[in-house]
Amino acid sequence: MASMLDGCTPWPEEFVDRYWAVGHWRGNTLDNLMRGWALQYGPRTALVHGETRLTYAALNRRVDRMAAGFRLRGLRPGQRVVVQLPNVPEFVVTAFALMRAGAVAVFCPLAHPASGVAELVRVTQAVGYVASSAHEAFDHTALAADVAARWPFLRRVFTLEAPGASSPYGGLSTDPSGCQYSPLGSIDAAPEPALAQSADQVAFxxxxxxxxxxxxxxxxxxxxxxxxxxxxxxxxxxxxxxxxxxxxxxxxxxxxxxxxxxxxxxxxxxxxxxxxxxxxxxxxxxxxxxxxxxxxxxxxxxxxxxxxxxxxxxxxxxxxxxxxxxxxxxxxxxxxxxxxxxxxxxxxxxxxxxxxxxxxxxxxxxxxxxxxxxxxxxxxxxxxxxxxxxxxxxxxxxxxxxxxxxxxxxxxxxxxxxxxxxxxxxxxxxxxxxxxxxxxxxxxxxxxxxxxxxxxxxx
Structure with missing residues (x-):
């Protein structure tokens, strides 16, 4: 498991060999499994949220285009991105898109305190943060601005909605510290060739x-x-x-x-x-x-x-x-x-x-x-x-x-x-x-x- 991120503890080789031998581990990354599901179940409904319905084929296309968009915005394999989203289709798309781009999501509960989010960014040296611009009256964009000012490695913030006018940088794409703000819906680009990834890497x-x-x-x-x-x-x-x-x-x-x-x-x-x-x-x-x-x-x-x-x-x-x-x-x-x-x-x-x-x-x-x-x-x-x-x-x-x-x-x-x-x-x-x-x-x-x-x- 040499490909595991620095700071992670691998399973001993004897256990790796055992889990492979009995078929528990099969060497497929989750985003590659998603490609297979899209081929196998393409027209079936994968996700439902209110009036929104996504087929497997449509879900995989969104993952493909968002992954390419993340890479276009500078996300690189192994980099960490804190994800703090409610149960919406964008949560699923973002999770798989980050995996497909080679980045590593750090899933954060919605109710997590602001100080805890900042600590997650610090510990993981996260370069990105994905959240609602505001959720239940809490301004996540303002939180991101504060964290970015403290930890200069956080340079990309992606919000579920466009940042509100009340947020510190609601009308700007870049704040004074150099952190870039983008609506998540704008993270869209023509799909690129798949990255070579290993299933023993950290998915999230x-x-x-x-x-x-x-x-x-x-x-x-x-x-x-x-x-x-x-x-x-x-x-x-x-x-x-x-x-x-x-x-x-x-x-x-x-x-x-x-x-x-x-x-x-x-x-x-x-x-x-x-x-x-x-x-x-x-x-x-x-x-x-x-x-x-x-x-x-x-x-x-x-x-x-x-x-x-x-x-x-x-x-x-x-x-x-x-x-x-x-x-x-x-x-x-x-x-x-x-x-x-x-x-x-x-x-x-x-x-x-x-x-x-x-x-x-x-x-x-x-x-x-x-x-x-x-x-x-x-x-x-x-x-x-x-x-x-x-x-x-x-x-x-x-x-x-x-x-x-x-x-x-x-x-x-x-x-x-x-x-x-x-x-x-x-x-x-x-x-x-x-x-x-x-x-x-x-x-x-x-x-x-x-x-x-x-x-x-x-x-």
């Missing part, structure tokens, strides 16, 4: 949960993301007839590849993008688009369940609701967790199957199987997605604990990172000597082999 960075002042950046490679999304799609029997509603942020690991957006596109299904998880918009979208699969966190699922009698949308098309999210900090094995309480309502209210999921930006991913008995589906987070995921549950001294006892969950596998980006001191604490990731979560294994994630270690 995800931001792990934690303190915005000390960001933990997770490098995800084309190979590991493609495998996770493909395996997750297979685990829920996703087909081209499925319609996935991305109600959670598209840049979250759950909505991105569990199977999420990437997994749905990989089978020729349709992705419906919702800018907000608000049930007033999402439940009618389920009815209108005949959504079959979606993924929720407990708080959002509770809102949907409470709103269903009022909204009165027909949600009978749903066949699967995935439920995941961070576990509570302290739950006794004898207590009913908030997630369990919500899980027990979903099947009856939506008339569909429930799947519990535990996933992290770092790549750890477990889920209940489609044929799991109710006791497992309601009360556990199932089993690892990959047969090559290695899971340990250990005590404070690093010794394995017996089934039924709680301990810290450790993991390593074909989509679990081997190190945070440019964080040697943190990595020394977060990983064991033999490469297991210390998740910081407490879990226990049932007698049947299922995992129950019960809380988090106290820091």
């Amino acid at each position: 960075f995800l931001l792990a949960d934690g303190d915005a002042a000390e960001p933990r950046l997770v490098p995800r490679t084309h190979d590991d993301v493609a495998y996770q999304a493909r395996a997750a799609a297979e685990s829920v029997a996703l087909t081209e007839d499925d319609v996935y509603l991305a109600a959670l942020p598209g840049a979250s690991p759950f909505a991105l590849g569990g199977p999420g957006i990437v997994g749905t596109l990989s089978v020729g299904g349709t992705v419906v993008l919702a800018e907000s998880p608000d049930p007033a918009g999402c439940l009618p979208a389920v009815e209108r688009e005949r959504v079959t699969v979606t993924s929720l966190v407990p708080d959002v699922a509770r809102l949907w369940l409470d709103a269903l009698p009022t909204v009165q949308a027909d949600v009978s098309s749903l066949r699967l609701v995935q439920l995941g999210g961070p576990p509570p900090h302290d739950v006794s094995p004898h207590d009913v967790s908030p997630q369990r309480a919500v899980a027990e309502r979903i099947g009856a209210a939506f008339g569909c199957r429930l799947q519990q999921v535990f996933g992290m930006a770092e790549g750890v991913f477990t889920l209940t199987g489609p044929a799991a008995p109710d006791a497992s589906a309601l009360a556990t987070q199932g089993r690892p997605l990959s047969p090559d995921d290695q899971i340990r549950i250990v005590d404070a001294d690093g010794r394995n604990v017996p089934d039924g006892e709680a301990g810290e969950l450790l993991a390593r596998g074909p989509y679990t990172l081997r190190g945070y980006y440019r964080a040697p001191e943190r990595n020394a604490r977060a990983f064991t000597a033999d490469g297991y990731f210390r998740t910081g979560h407490l879990a226990r294994r049932t007698a049947d082999g299922d995992l129950v994630v019960t809380g988090r270690l106290h820091s």
Whole structure:
């Protein structure tokens, strides 16, 4: 994995050889997979957002032209670009276009504080920033101007809309520090020959949960993301007839590849993008688009369940609701967790199957199987997605604990990172000597082999 970015930790060669030998990693970059999907599913609908509908062929053309536009604007392979966009088609197009241009997206949550965005730019030495010019009354253009003045390597800002008149440089294309501002829609050029890229390169960075002042950046490679999304799609029997509603942020690991957006596109299904998880918009979208699969966190699922009698949308098309999210900090094995309480309502209210999921930006991913008995589906987070995921549950001294006892969950596998980006001191604490990731979560294994994630270690 010599082609990995400087500051990233590669998988050891023996594991690389193993993941290749069994077919987990197949050497295709995500943007090259997009080309294949366009050929295979060309006229089918890939993305829906309000009245906007994009076919696979049209999506790939937009990716091609935006990638050429980014390269024309000076973006070079390996350079980082912070992306802070809502669930709109431009989010998907931008993500794949940056990959096709060889640049590396740094996905940033919309709610991330301004100071945290500035720190992301600093840590990654990002040369570009993609955002709405303003979102929910927050002026991202003004934020970009402030960050560019502090960090001179940020020189290209691309806004979803033209910068507003209220922003510091609303009427200008370049600010006094030399940073260039461009509407994202103007990033369009005649497609160029494809770059030679390797699937073991970093496709994008995800931001792990934690303190915005000390960001933990997770490098995800084309190979590991493609495998996770493909395996997750297979685990829920996703087909081209499925319609996935991305109600959670598209840049979250759950909505991105569990199977999420990437997994749905990989089978020729349709992705419906919702800018907000608000049930007033999402439940009618389920009815209108005949959504079959979606993924929720407990708080959002509770809102949907409470709103269903009022909204009165027909949600009978749903066949699967995935439920995941961070576990509570302290739950006794004898207590009913908030997630369990919500899980027990979903099947009856939506008339569909429930799947519990535990996933992290770092790549750890477990889920209940489609044929799991109710006791497992309601009360556990199932089993690892990959047969090559290695899971340990250990005590404070690093010794394995017996089934039924709680301990810290450790993991390593074909989509679990081997190190945070440019964080040697943190990595020394977060990983064991033999490469297991210390998740910081407490879990226990049932007698049947299922995992129950019960809380988090106290820091």
